[in-house]
Amino acid sequence: MESIWPISKIRETLPQRYPFLFIDKVIEIDQAAGRVVCLKNLTQNEHFFVGHFPDNPIMPGVIMIEVMAQASIIGFAALKPEVAAKKPTYFLGKVEVKFSKPVRPGDQLFLEVQKEKMIATAGIVSASAKVDGQVVAQARITFGVKVYE
Amino acid sequence: MADKKNTDKLKKEIRELVAKISEVPEPQLKDSALFVEDLGMDSMMALEVVASIEKKYKIVVPEEAIPTLRSLKDVYSLLEKLPLK
Numbered sequence: 384m385e386s387i388w389p390i391s392k393i394r395e396t397l398p399q400r401y402p403f404l405f406i407d408k409v410i411e412i413d414q415a416a417g418r419v420v421c422l423k424n425l426t427q428n429e430h431f432f433v434g435h436f437p438d439n440p441i442m443p444g445v446i447m448i449e450v451m452a453q454a455s456i457i458g459f460a461a462l463k464p465e466v467a468a469k470k471p472t473y474f475l476g477k478v479e480v481k482f483s484k485p486v487r488p489g490d491q492l493f494l495e496v497q498k499e500k501m502i503a504t505a506g507i508v509s510a511s512a513k514v515d516g517q518v519v520a521q522a523r524i525t526f527g528v529k530v531y532e
Numbered sequence: 533m534a535d536k537k538n539t540d541k542l543k544k545e546i547r548e549l550v551a552k553i554s555e556v557p558e559p560q561l562k563d564s565a566l567f568v569e570d571l572g573m574d575s576m577m578a579l580e581v582v583a584s585i586e587k588k589y590k591i592v593v594p595e596e597a598i599p600t601l602r603s604l605k606d607v608y609s610l611l612e613k614l615p616l617k
Binding site: 477502504506525526527 | 574575576578579580582583586595598
């Protein structure tokens with residue numbers, strides 16, 4: 384599955400870096416519907432699997448929230464490119480989340496972000512993470528966006 | 533929005549919504565209280581109020597109107613201007 388954004392653009396958009404840059408591909412952007420789909424591939428080498436847990440590697444829920452939040456930043460940048468171009472700081476404000484299945488090494492995590500409301504300084508999105516077409520986590524994420532000029 | 537009964541009902545609903553998001557008890561919510569200065573709300577909470585109002589009343593609040601919503605009174609007057617479904 385091709386990424387519609389080159390890795391360089393993902394790196395330009397997301398301020399996070401190793402070991403905290405969690406978006407591998409941008410699969411779909413639907414401007415009119417306010418929707419984006421991103422992909423995170425999970426390998427055995429993810430740093431968090433080392434301790435969570437040594438004999439039973441499971442992706443930590445907090446990291447799943449972070450992955451959905453990073454997909455939300457991609458969503459914001461796709462829908463508000465003029466703001467994203469100014470390299471704003473993104474603040475996670477509020478998260479309501481539900482986890483339904485464990486995520487393990489080898490899984491491909493498809494992250495679907497749907498805009499609920501977005502303005503230049505903040506956004507509210509519904510996000511879901513799916514593995515093999517099954518929902519493993521759902522969240523409603525509120526975030527702030529601040530440009531320091 | 534034609535009669536007073538509907539206006540009072542709408543105001544009550546908005547107050548409940550703002551009380552829930554700001555976590556300020558409803559009896560303490562004055563119509564003139566400023567969201568940021570008096571209620572400690574931030575831009576994300578303000579957006580939550582707007583998103584909830586949009587969902588509840590099936591309206592779209594224009595982005596440029598959001599910074600003008602500084603108190604409950606401002607929200608009431610905006611809703612009087614927008615056609616509710």
